[in-house]
Amino acid sequence: MCIKPKIAFLGPKGTFTHEVASTLGDDLRAFCSVDVVMDSINNGCDFGVVPIENSTEGQVGTTLDALVQKNNVKIYGERVIPINQNLLSSKGTKKENIVDVYSHAQALAQCQAYVTKNNMNPHFTLSTAAAAKSVKKINNSGAIGTLKAAELYDLEIVDTNIQDLKNNETRFVILSREDHPITGNDKTSILFSLSDDKPGDLNGVLSIFAANEINLTKIESRPSKKGLGKYIFFVDFEGHRSDEMIKYILNIIKTKTSFIKILGSYPNTMI
Numbered sequence: 001m002c003i004k005p006k007i008a009f010l011g012p013k014g015t016f017t018h019e020v021a022s023t024l025g026d027d028l029r030a031f032c033s034v035d036v037v038m039d040s041i042n043n044g045c046d047f048g049v050v051p052i053e054n055s056t057e058g059q060v061g062t063t064l065d066a067l068v069q070k071n072n073v074k075i076y077g078e079r080v081i082p083i084n085q086n087l088l089s090s091k092g093t094k095k096e097n098i099v100d101v102y103s104h105a106q107a108l109a110q111c112q113a114y115v116t117k118n119n120m121n122p123h124f125t126l127s128t129a130a131a132a133k134s135v136k137k138i139n140n141s142g143a144i145g146t147l148k149a150a151e152l153y154d155l156e157i158v159d160t161n162i163q164d165l166k167n168n169e170t171r172f173v174i175l176s177r178e179d180h181p182i183t184g185n186d187k188t189s190i191l192f193s194l195s196d197d198k199p200g201d202l203n204g205v206l207s208i209f210a211a212n213e214i215n216l217t218k219i220e221s222r223p224s225k226k227g228l229g230k231y232i233f234f235v236d237f238e239g240h241r242s243d244e245m246i247k248y249i250l251n252i253i254k255t256k257t258s259f260i261k262i263l264g265s266y267p268n269t270m271i
């Protein structure tokens, strides 16, 4: 007997995350926030899918913050998909009558020029599909989201491809209890913080990658939430944590940081 993996995603049905999750299996479970998707992994689900960064708007802060907080979740994989945003509304609503527009913060940011040009008031929701689900009950309102959401929640597609940049992509991570075994074309994600504020501290960590010819694929920082000027750094680099060279590098980095978390190694889909 084959047991299907249970896949959690940022829902409800009709989000971009749902689109990614449905390529991984068909036992899908919707959760209303990134936090609860992560919690579900130690609570009945095998995998969880969440957005992590967008080519127009950058990091998804809620996901990075949750990766700092949650233990027992590892990055098992990544997927990148093109993102086309659409304006949805209840049947019969005309674009010029839409006053309030609802969506995920990232989607609103990706359509900033469009929202401003059309004099719409932006409102944040936890996902694009949460917005789509709610606009039916709100007069003169629209939601920014997927075409699938229009179908699921019986909405009119008022406008398509409304994102400011046509080339708009989001990277999602697939989370699990364990990361992925080595494949030979892998990437590793870590986060760390530095103890003091001394010249060259960050460079001390980054130069270890340079000296060992390890290519970095991403570097980000987030506030540590312990005061201004205190950061957590997120670094992705090529290689798998079970590789001898990467083990060696990670051991040196441990001596140069006050806190380090290896988020996981997984196949690199971006080259």
Ligand SMILES: O=C(O)C(=O)Cc1ccccc1
Pocket: 010, 014, 015, 016, 017, 018, 051, 054, 083, 104, 106, 107, 126, 127, 128, 129, 170
């Ligand atoms: O809200 C959604 O549909 C999500 O999956 C999060 C998101 C929002 C905007 C772009 C990509 C992903």
